[in-house]
Amino acid sequence: MKHILFKTALFSLLLCAFSCKHESQIQDNKVKTAKPKAKPLPTEFKKYWYAGQAEVTSYSLEQARYGELRNGTAMLIYVTEPFKASKQVKADAASPDNVSVLKLNATKSFLTGIYPYSVMTSTFYPVADNSNALKVTNSVQEWCGQVFAQINNKEDFEIATFSYFESEGDQQFSLKKNTLENEIWSKIRIHPSDMPTGELQIIPALEYLRFSHNELKAYTANATITNQGDLTAYRLDYPELERSLTIKYTTLFPHTIEGWTETYKSGYGQDAKVLTTTATKINRINTAYWQQNSNKHLPLRDSLGL
DSSP states (O other): OHHHHHHHHHHHHHHHHHHHHHHHHHHHHHHHHSOOOOOOOOHHHHHHHTSSOEEEEEEEEEEEETTEEEEEEEEEEEEEEEEETTTTEEOSSOOTTEEEEEEEEEEEEEEETTEEEEEEEEEEEETTOOSSOSEEEEEEEETTEEEEEEEEESSSEEEEEEOSSGGGOSEEEEEOOOEEHHHHHHHHHHOGGGOOOEEEEEEOOHHHHHHHTOOSSOEEEEEEEEEETTEEEEEEEETTTTEEEEEEEESSTTOOEEEEEEEEEESSGGGOEEEEEEEEEEEEEEEOGGGOOSGGGGGGGGGGTO
8 A cells, every 4th residue: 555655656746847847848938939028218219219200311322233323312211100010011090019110211213224213112120129120111113114022020021022024923932030131220220239240141131132133031141330430330241142231320329321332243244243332311301201292392302402
């Protein structure tokens, strides 16, 4: 009888130990998969970005395309807004599901001979700075046709691309999450001291991938930060792509983007050559542009040098 009781007690102890270990593993997994906490936002950030205005900056542009540099203009429009995470769109009403994002609409306009190019990329990056961008879209329009790509941040990156090229036709696929080059431009504005450096896997800008016809995937890049006094430069070098991107921003808050350069081989075949796209700031205003859509507001473009 004593022997039976001893075996029963031993079995109970082993069962308890297994259950406790199993529960501990579950808790450890929860910790590993828990979403990082939101980073605190300083008062100056809230005062600047939640004043009911957007930051609108114009740039003179020399854009590499088809083996030549083209003159044009670029715009960076930053604004905070509520983003409905479940539907991946701007929220129409208050909801617990809403996420505050710093939205960047980046546009470019330039001519390639007789016909114009229009490029727009929208990036929705959480001001909590605790995840990848929630959504990135890119579209390019020119007389040959138009292309569009979208990245949605879900369990993985869910990607949809559309093109008038047969070889790049409509596609839908998933990618493992990595740093997005498109989100770097917003992360700089929030916590530039936390920018990723060293060797990393990064998905290049959607615009570049369209222009170069490279595969949409992560590539190895080396990221460096160089302080130049009033300005700081963040540089990405992609050995496989033979491409580099340097973004210059003010060292002190609000870390405005003062310009950028992008170097890679432009053109096809024997006409391809290494060229550098350059954007230089013209002017910057903070304004509620969405309320300024009347003809009487046209003179406001003068303040941006447009």
